[in-house]
Amino acid sequence: xxxxxxxxxxxxxxxxxxxxxxxxxxxxxxxxxxxxxxxxxxxxxxxxxxxxxxxxxxxxxxxxxxxxxxxxxxxxxxxxxxxxxxxxxxxxxxxxxxxxxxxxxxxxxxxxxxxxxxxxxxxxxxxxxxxxxxxxxxxxxxxxxxxxxxxxxxxxxxxxxxxxxxxxxxxxxxxxxxxxxxxxxxxxxxxxxxxxxxxxxxxxxxxxxxxxxxxxxxxxxxxxxxxxxxxxxxxxxxxxxxxxxxxxxxxxxxxxxxxxxxxxxxxxxxxxxxxxxxxxxxxxxxxxxxxxxxxxxxxxxxxxxxxxxxxxxxxxxxxxxxxxxxxxxxxxxxxxxxxxxxxxxxxxxxxxxxxxxxxxxxxxxxxxxxxxxxxxxxxxxxxxxxxxxxxxxxxxxxxxxxxxxxxxxxxxxxxxxxxxxxxxxxxxxxxxxxxxxxxxxxxxxxxxxxxxxxxxxxxxxxxxxxxxxxxxxxxxxxxxxxxxxxxxxxxxxxxxxxxxxxxxxxxxxxxxxxxxxxxxxxxxxxxxxxxxxxxxxxxxxxxxxxxxxxxxxxxxxxxxxxxxxxxxxxxxxxxxxxxxxxxxxxxxxxxxxxxxxxxxxxxxxxxxxxxxxxx
Numbered sequence: 001x002x003x004x005x006x007x008x009x010x011x012x013x014x015x016x017x018x019x020x021x022x023x024x025x026x027x028x029x030x031x032x033x034x035x036x037x038x039x040x041x042x043x044x045x046x047x048x049x050x051x052x053x054x055x056x057x058x059x060x061x062x063x064x065x066x067x068x069x070x071x072x073x074x075x076x077x078x079x080x081x082x083x084x085x086x087x088x089x090x091x092x093x094x095x096x097x098x099x100x101x102x103x104x105x106x107x108x109x110x111x112x113x114x115x116x117x118x119x120x121x122x123x124x125x126x127x128x129x130x131x132x133x134x135x136x137x138x139x140x141x142x143x144x145x146x147x148x149x150x151x152x153x154x155x156x157x158x159x160x161x162x163x164x165x166x167x168x169x170x171x172x173x174x175x176x177x178x179x180x181x182x183x184x185x186x187x188x189x190x191x192x193x194x195x196x197x198x199x200x201x202x203x204x205x206x207x208x209x210x211x212x213x214x215x216x217x218x219x220x221x222x223x224x225x226x227x228x229x230x231x232x233x234x235x236x237x238x239x240x241x242x243x244x245x246x247x248x249x250x251x252x253x254x255x256x257x258x259x260x261x262x263x264x265x266x267x268x269x270x271x272x273x274x275x276x277x278x279x280x281x282x283x284x285x286x287x288x289x290x291x292x293x294x295x296x297x298x299x300x301x302x303x304x305x306x307x308x309x310x311x312x313x314x315x316x317x318x319x320x321x322x323x324x325x326x327x328x329x330x331x332x333x334x335x336x337x338x339x340x341x342x343x344x345x346x347x348x349x350x351x352x353x354x355x356x357x358x359x360x361x362x363x364x365x366x367x368x369x370x371x372x373x374x375x376x377x378x379x380x381x382x383x384x385x386x387x388x389x390x391x392x393x394x395x396x397x398x399x400x401x402x403x404x405x406x407x408x409x410x411x412x413x414x415x416x417x418x419x420x421x422x423x424x425x426x427x428x429x430x431x432x433x434x435x436x437x438x439x440x441x442x443x444x445x446x447x448x449x450x451x452x453x454x455x456x457x458x459x460x461x462x463x464x465x466x467x468x469x470x471x472x473x474x475x476x477x478x479x480x481x482x483x484x485x486x487x488x489x490x491x492x493x494x495x496x497x498x499x500x501x502x503x504x505x506x507x508x509x510x511x512x513x514x515x516x517x518x519x520x521x522x523x524x525x526x527x528x529x530x531x532x533x534x535x536x537x538x539x540x541x542x543x544x545x546x547x548x549x550x551x552x553x554x555x556x557x558x559x560x561x562x563x564x565x566x567x568x569x570x571x572x573x574x575x576x577x578x579x580x581x582x583x584x585x586x587x588x589x590x591x592x593x594x595x596x597x598x599x600x601x602x603x604x605x606x607x608x609x610x611x612x613x614x615x
Contacts, residue, residue, distance in 0.1 A: 030137055031066055034100075037133070038062050041126045045112050048119040054110040062103040097134075097144045101151025104130050108156040113163075120165050124175075127152055131182045139189035146183060153179050219310040224248055224263070236292075236314060239285035249310075254281035254289045262294075270298035270306065279315065291319040340436035342416075345423070347432045348396075354434075368406070396422050396430045403440070415444040457531040459509055460516040468530035468538055472590040475542040476583055486583040487541035487550035490597035491519065491557055494535075494575030494605060518560040522553060536601075538594070547582045547614075554578045554612045562610060577604035580614035 042059050046052045104127060112119040131149045138145040153175060160172040168174070217233035219226055226247050234241040237252060250259035258280065266276040276296040283289050295311045345354040352369050392399040398421040406414045420435025455467035463471070475486045493515065512531075519529045519537055528540040539557070541550055561576045579600030587593045600613035607613075 033133075034066050035063060037130065038066075041107065044122050044126065045107075045119060048122065049111050049115050051111065058103075058107060058110055061106075065099055065103050093141060093144045094147050097138060097148035098151045101134075101148040104152045105155040108159060113156070113159050117165065123156065124171075127156055128178055128182075131179065132185065135182045135186035136189060139186060142183075142187055142190055145186040149179055149182055217312040217314075219244075219249075219312065221249055221306075221308045221310060223306065224250070233312060236312060237282070237284045238288075243285075252282050254283045266296050266298075266308075267306070269296075270308075279319075282312070290314055290316040292316075341439045342437040343434070344418070344420075344437055345432060345434040348430055350393075350433070353432065393420070393433070396433075398422060403444070412441075414439065415441045460513055460531055462516050462537075463528055463530040465530070465532050468528060468532070468540060469590055469594075471528050471542070472540055472593065475540065476588075476590060478542075479583060485544040485547070485585070486593070487539075487544040487547070487553075488581050488583075488593045488597045489539040489541070489550060489554050489557065490532075490579045490581075490594070490601045491537040491539070491561075492535055492577040492579070492601040492605060493537075493561075494577060515561065519557065522556045522560055536598075538597070544582065547585060550580050550582060551612065551614065554580055554614075558610050558612065575605070576610045577601045578612045579604060580612065 038059050042055045046055055049055065107127070108123055112123045131152055134145055134148050134152075138148060157172060157175050157179075160175055165171050214230055214232060217236045218230045219233055220228040226244055226249065229241070229244045231241065234244060237244075250256050253259055253262075262278060262280065265278065269276040277294065279291060279293050281289050282292045291314075293313045293315050297309050299307045299309070341357070343354075343356040344352060347353050349372075351372055355369060386402060389399050389402045393402055400419045402418050402420075404416045404418060406416055416437045417440045418435055418437045420433040422430055423432050423434050425431050455464060455470075456462065457464050472486070472488070478484070479486050515537070516529065516531065519539065523529060523539055523541070526542055528542065530538045530540065532538055539553065541553065544550060557578060558576055579597040579602070581587060581593045581596040581600065583593055586596050604611040604613040
């Protein structure tokens with residue numbers, strides 16, 4: 001059922017009485033009751049009459065008249081040949097009422113009135129009850145009931161006027177009052193029927209034609225059973241229209257146990273003055289099951305049993321499409337869970353608006369929602385090797401493998417590898433990115449460790465020959481541009497192998513670490529201390545003002561290394577030999593500077609004792 005569908009407000013659609021089999025059954029019950037009333041009347045008067053034989057003849061005549069009025073041939077004639085002649089219908093109904101009333105009125109002429117006061121009272125009660133019953137049976141027409149009541153009471157009224165009963169001299173007046181009361185009751189019932197248009201079969205037939213041409217399936221129920229339905233409902237459930245009326249509403253639910261839930265929810269909605277709307281699985285006549293939207297509206301919620309209009313729409317295709325979309329979404333979510341750690345979304349200003357965790361163990365990234373949640377790891381203002389990817393991101397295009405450094409509180413920043421595509425609104429305007437993110441923190445840290453090992457000494461953490469050479473090339477290039485100078489100091493530790501031999505390798509490692517610490521304390525932050533091999537260290541003075549400054553640093557080195565290593569062993573005093581070379585005075589390239597510094601350190605060793613060799 002579409003949410004905008006409006007239920008028929010006309011009560012006639014709900015309260016219209018069923019025709020066909022239900023109407024025939026109602027007529028049959030009326031005639032059975034009439035026959036029983038005749039039998040009871042004969043049984044009540046028979047003992048009170050000295051000659052009761054006329055009662056038997058009256059009963060036979062009355063029964064014949066009733067059978068004649070109930071004859072199917074007469075009903076078919078009045079409903080086919082004169083179906084459109086309202087006046088003829090009224091005439092035939094009035095004539096039948098007069099005939100039936102005259103039959104009951106003839107009862108007072110058979111002797112009960114003159115028999116005894118007890119018989120008179122019985123006669124009054126019988127005829128009074130008959131016209132009161134007729135007030136209900138003939139509620140559809142005031143004139144028909146008036147004709148029936150008049151024909152029934154007229155003989156008795158004439159008798160009460162001509163020969164008033166001794167016990168009730170004003171019987172004629174009271175009989176008139178009783179007749180008026182019956183007419184008033186009939187008028188009240190007739191007025192209540194006229195408030196609902198279902199009194200007219202022609203009215204219903206007009207609406208039935210409209211309903212059969214409706215695109216929605218419509219069911220009219222009385223209580224829990226179907227009163228009527230249109231052709232569309234019969235087509236929807238694959239059943240013949242004649243098999244629907246009278247069936248329980250629950251018989252079409254795929255799971256009949258659901259009926260109580262729907263019934264309670266609908267009743268609650270009706271009491272609040274609201275329509276009831278729900279989706280349910282229904283079963284067709286061929287056994288197939290389909291999804292339907294159901295909308296229901298009660299005409300008179302305060303009256304029981306409820307009169308309800310139900311509108312049913314087949315939504316199997318929509319439900320199937322939704323189910324397929326949900327399945328595809330679940331499968332996509334499952335795929336993301338196996339291929340990514342997070343799903344994310346940003347707004348047009350690149351602020352994080354959504355973060356959904358998949359494979360990650362924590363959700364600290366949710367703390368960054370509403371903020372610019374990433375900081376790019378930049379070298380010279382651009383992510384290293386990712387300039388094109390960053391431009392694609394900043395220009396609102398799709399991108400892949402963008403490496404982000406994301407703050408993670410007091411802990412080490414997290415590294416993410418993200419891929420994303422732009423999101424647009426219905427007008428095609430950019431509203432943000434969305435995509436997936438992988439946690440590559442350990443991978444990045446592993447790469448950094450590998451890079452560090454490739455350019456640094458494993459024991460001391462000092463730059464190795466590769467990194468020293470690279471920095472020396474850069475320092476020479478800068479000095480050439482700025483007409484500056486560069487100094488190289490090579491420190492050679494003599495007798496170092498004896499430490500390993502006498503005190504073990506661990507002691508030698510500690511002495512190397514101590515040496516590296518003392519050398520770093522001798523230089524500026526812009527200078528570099530590197531380890532070339534087991535015994536050789538190099539100090540790069542990148543911004544040397546004059547060659548004499550290199551001599552001063554070398555003197556500080558000799559003084560720092562002249563102190564004993566360890567506690568008291570005399571062999572911890574090592575011979576230190578220093579060689580110095582400067583650019584551009586001694587050599588014009590990195591290899592030349594290192595080779596010359598090494599040669600001068602060897603020269604100092606040959607001279608013996610701690611010594612500095614330079615030009």
